[in-house]
Amino acid sequence: MHYQAVTTGYFLSRPNRFIAQVETAEGIQTVHVKNTGRCRELLIPGALVFLEQNMNPSRKTQFDLIAVQKGKRLINMDAQAPNKVFAEWVENGGFLEGITAVRSEYRYGASRLDFCLETPKGRHFVEVKGVTLEEGGFARFPDAPTERGVKHIQELQKAVEAGLDATLFFVVQMEHIKSVAPNDDTHLAFGKALRTAAAAGVHILAYDCTVTPNSIAIRNSVPVILSAKEIHNHELS
Structure with missing residues (x-):
């Protein structure tokens, strides 16, 4: 982009x-x-x-x-960039193989999810979240309470429970991040929803980005840490 x-x-x-x-x-x-x-x-x-x-x-x-x-x-810190770079990445062969169609702003349940990817296995829903909050090389989401984000996670979980695939995808809008974790201090409900969805089978992924003054592109996979104990230990390591 x-x-x-x-x-x-x-x-x-x-x-x-x-x-x-x-x-x-x-x-x-x-x-x-x-x-x-x-x-x-x-x-x-x-x-x-x-x-x-x-x-x-x-x-x-x-x-x-x-x-x-x-x-x-x-x-x-362009809030529109994460969806755009994810779509570009998918179209260039990233994320999943065999995608036959990419639909954005897809209505499912009571929410409008960012993407519905048509694959040989069926529909795969993806909700993209841009991450800009960083401290000491560790990224957190969200930087403000997001009831909408909680609702999206719950819809992804319902999709998985209905037999579909679903992913919560963090686009970290910077390079060289050690890990991404839920920001429980800012919005505990988001962290709880994320952990519950992960246990139910929702994929939780994060990638950092190559950022220049006039471009941004998805770069490398970054660990997602969900356990509060693991978050603490990871930051100390």
Whole structure:
């Protein structure tokens, strides 16, 4: 996935979850933030951010904030990127062999899941979650309570119980992550739902990404740690 006309700036403030004030070479700009999560550990005053210029003259904001530099790590924070890079990866032969059709925004039960993959074995549902929260090389999800995320996990579990395949797929929007784990401190219900679904047969996978100022692509598999004890031990190792 590639971006066009990328420029840089320095984050100043975030008046609300949709916009930010960024100092650029052309002056202070009001930019659209393509992530409604908290991102408090990313959007720190003075942080180097990357902006994609939008060519739509009817837009109120000229730029979209797509990535941020956190120490030596470049983190893509475009909430639309995970689904796009997953779809590209699937179309290029990643994830599963023998996929005959890829359907997005697929209605199942009481939810609209991100993907329904048609395979020789039948339908395989995939819900994609983008991960931007990182500390010490360990990633966590979510960075804010997500009842919608809990609902999606429960629908995946129902699909498995009905004899179908289902995967919760974490797209970690940065490189060189040691592991991904549920962020129980922020939303314990999500972690409980994830563990219950995994025990029921839902696949829980995570991949990190190669990130540049103007691109993002799925890179390598990353361990998913569900046990609280294992999470603690893994962080100490």
